[in-house]
Amino acid sequence: MNANALADAHPVQAGRVDADAELVAAARTNPREFLALYERYFDRVLGYARLRIRDPATCEDVTSRVFTTALEQIHRFRGEGSFAAWLFQIARNTVRDAQRQRPTEPLAEDRPATDPTPEESVLERERARHLHALIRLLRPEQQHLLALRYGAGLPYEEIGLMLGSAPATVRVRMHRILEELRLRYSDDQA
Amino acid sequence: MTRHDDSDLRLLERDLTALAAPRDDDERLRRTLRDELQAALRPQPIRRRFPRRVATATAAAIVAAAAVVLVATVGTNGSGGPAVASAAIVHHALAAVTPPANQILHTEVVGVQNGVTVVGETWQQTSPPYASRGIKGLAGHGSEFSDDGTTSYAYDPVTNTIDEQPDSSPPTFADPMSQIRAELARGQASVVGTVTIGGASLYKLALPHGVVGYFDQTDYRARYLDDPQHDGSVVRLRVAAYEYLPMTPDNRALLSVTAQHPRARIVVSSAAASAASGK
Numbered sequence: 001m002n003a004n005a006l007a008d009a010h011p012v013q014a015g016r017v018d019a020d021a022e023l024v025a026a027a028r029t030n031p032r033e034f035l036a037l038y039e040r041y042f043d044r045v046l047g048y049a050r051l052r053i054r055d056p057a058t059c060e061d062v063t064s065r066v067f068t069t070a071l072e073q074i075h076r077f078r079g080e081g082s083f084a085a086w087l088f089q090i091a092r093n094t095v096r097d098a099q100r101q102r103p104t105e106p107l108a109e110d111r112p113a114t115d116p117t118p119e120e121s122v123l124e125r126e127r128a129r130h131l132h133a134l135i136r137l138l139r140p141e142q143q144h145l146l147a148l149r150y151g152a153g154l155p156y157e158e159i160g161l162m163l164g165s166a167p168a169t170v171r172v173r174m175h176r177i178l179e180e181l182r183l184r185y186s187d188d189q190a
Numbered sequence: 191m192t193r194h195d196d197s198d199l200r201l202l203e204r205d206l207t208a209l210a211a212p213r214d215d216d217e218r219l220r221r222t223l224r225d226e227l228q229a230a231l232r233p234q235p236i237r238r239r240f241p242r243r244v245a246t247a248t249a250a251a252i253v254a255a256a257a258v259v260l261v262a263t264v265g266t267n268g269s270g271g272p273a274v275a276s277a278a279i280v281h282h283a284l285a286a287v288t289p290p291a292n293q294i295l296h297t298e299v300v301g302v303q304n305g306v307t308v309v310g311e312t313w314q315q316t317s318p319p320y321a322s323r324g325i326k327g328l329a330g331h332g333s334e335f336s337d338d339g340t341t342s343y344a345y346d347p348v349t350n351t352i353d354e355q356p357d358s359s360p361p362t363f364a365d366p367m368s369q370i371r372a373e374l375a376r377g378q379a380s381v382v383g384t385v386t387i388g389g390a391s392l393y394k395l396a397l398p399h400g401v402v403g404y405f406d407q408t409d410y411r412a413r414y415l416d417d418p419q420h421d422g423s424v425v426r427l428r429v430a431a432y433e434y435l436p437m438t439p440d441n442r443a444l445l446s447v448t449a450q451h452p453r454a455r456i457v458v459s460s461a462a463a464s465a466a467s468g469k
Contacts, residue, residue: 031231038227042220047210064223071227093355096342100324100335131205136333140344140353141457150206182202 020083027074034071037083042067044152045091051151052095052143054132062098066091085162088152092144134184142177149174276381279393279410283403284374286410287367289316289434294441298431299366299415311431312365313444321445322365336447343447351455352447367412367432373397387414400424 023040026033045066049059069090077086135143148154148162156167156174163170289295298311314322319339327333334345344353373379379395385404386392392404392413400418405411415427435441443449448456 032228034231035224035227038224039220042223043212043216046216046219047212050210051206060219063219064226067223067227068230071230093342096335096344100326127205128209131209136327139346139349139351140355146206147210150203151210153207153210178199178202182198185198185202185205 021079024074024077024079024083028077031071031074034074037070037087038067041084041087044154045087047153048088048091048147048151049095051147052135053098054129058098062091062094065094065098069094082158082161084154084158088144088148088162092140095147096140131185134181137184138177138180142180145170145173146177146181279381279405280374280377280379280395282410283379283393283395283405283412284371286405287371287374287412287432291317292437294435294437294444295365296431296433296435296444297365297367297429299427300430301417301425301427303419303425308425310366310427313435313441314365315437315445316434323445323447323450334447334450336445338446345447345451345454349455350451350453351457352451354456354458366415366427367429369401370397370403370412370415373401374403379403 020037020040023033023036027037042063046059046063049062049066053059053062066087070087073090077083135146138146145159145163148159149156154162156170159165160167160170165173293316294313295316296311296313298309300307300309302308308327310324310326312322312324314320321336321338323334323336325334334347336343340356342355345351346353374395374397379397381393382396383394384391384407385394387404390413391407393407393410395403395405397403400416402416403412404414404416406413412429412432414429417425417427419425435444448454
């Protein structure tokens with residue numbers, strides 16, 4: 001097991017939590033300052049959505065909704081936890097809502113994109129489809145954790161802060177999720 | 191763990207990361223969303239870039255809108271005839287998919303995609319708080335969830351656990367027929383002919399985005415939906431159930447995952463959920 005292989009794939013800058021607190025305070029005073037938070041988190045939220053939802057249009061829709069919701073609700077954020085935890089909980093709920101709003105799940109999420117994408121130059125379209133389908137078999141909490149790590153690219157330390165768990169505990173949970181996924185993935189590849 | 195297993199995990203991690211990899215048009219999306227946020231920051235209501243695909247209007251609002259649409263359609267038709275007939279068909283079709291208040295709407299749609307049967311079955315209150323339960327996905331292996339207006343639940347049959355978390359937004363009335371209902375109400379449907387499917391004579395109604403609804407000529411019930419896919423294919427969904435149930439205690443239990451799985455272990459999500467929900 002080498003769950004650390006991608007630990008620094010999307011390094012989070014040191015001191016970011018403090019920087020978020022300053023930006024959040026500024027945004028609560030002057031909503032235009034929210035754009036700085038948007039720029040900081042756009043890639044991560046989009047990545048989070050892409051790990052959980054296959055349909056590109058729905059991923060964009062979810063990303064849009066996450067930030068409009070956050071902007072609407074920023075005055076309600078009290079700072080009990082980190083801004084990132086708050087934002088990704090909105091992302092989690094938005095993904096859940098998106099997944100429920102179609103008649104049948106696979107129609108919304110398992111259809112291939114019209115145009116080739118860089119992702120599909122690395123992964124064959126069918127493998128990506130299978131992997132998304134397997135992710136959907138995980139429990140919602142597991143999907144959320146997986147997307148925080150491999151979609152948003154957050155380090156274990158930050159995920160631990162979000163979930164109120166020690167980084168070591170997050171690693172163990174992630175290890176179990178990956179093992180579960182690996183077994184199913186291997187079966188499908190066989 | 192073997193070296194082989196370790197290698198598999200690295201490949202898995204690589205593939206997971208690739209799913210979320212940046213794409214060429216991300217910068218365009220970033221600028222577009224930023225522009226919309228900036229527009230929203232001006233003194234006006236926040237507008238969402240992407241229209242919700244599912245209607246969120248209440249049944250009463252839909253009926254009211256439909257009345258306007260019907261009057262407008264008929265009123266602008268100088269010669270009567272086919273246009274009036276089409277408007278009447280749309281009106282009847284809308285009425286057939288507009289639920290009465292204080293009931294439970296039970297729907298089930300079944301389709302085949304890539305050779306695999308997919309099913310979506312829902313139960314939902316037709317009045318606030320619009321509590322709902324649904325099962326969606328591969329036939330016999332769908333995911334199950336419910337929402338009582340303040341809390342959402344997801345059931346995992348493998349571990350017999352229910353994931354519970356506070357809701358971030360009030361539930362809306364969003365059954366599988368929502369899009370059809372909303373487009374009918376907006377006057378966005380047109381009768382394009384009649385067809386026979388499975389021996390039933392049906393009106394064929396074209397809707398925006400390539401969606402097609404097929405309504406029974408005898409009672410105007412929705413029988414089939416054509417759901418276009420991004421790759422150009424179309425998945426036809428058969429409406430296997432569309433019925434209104436009274437709010438009896440037994441039927442109320444159909445709205446709840448916890449009532450359906452009383453022996454399941456409930457896992458409450460993290461405290462962050464409460465903070466995000468604002469509830």
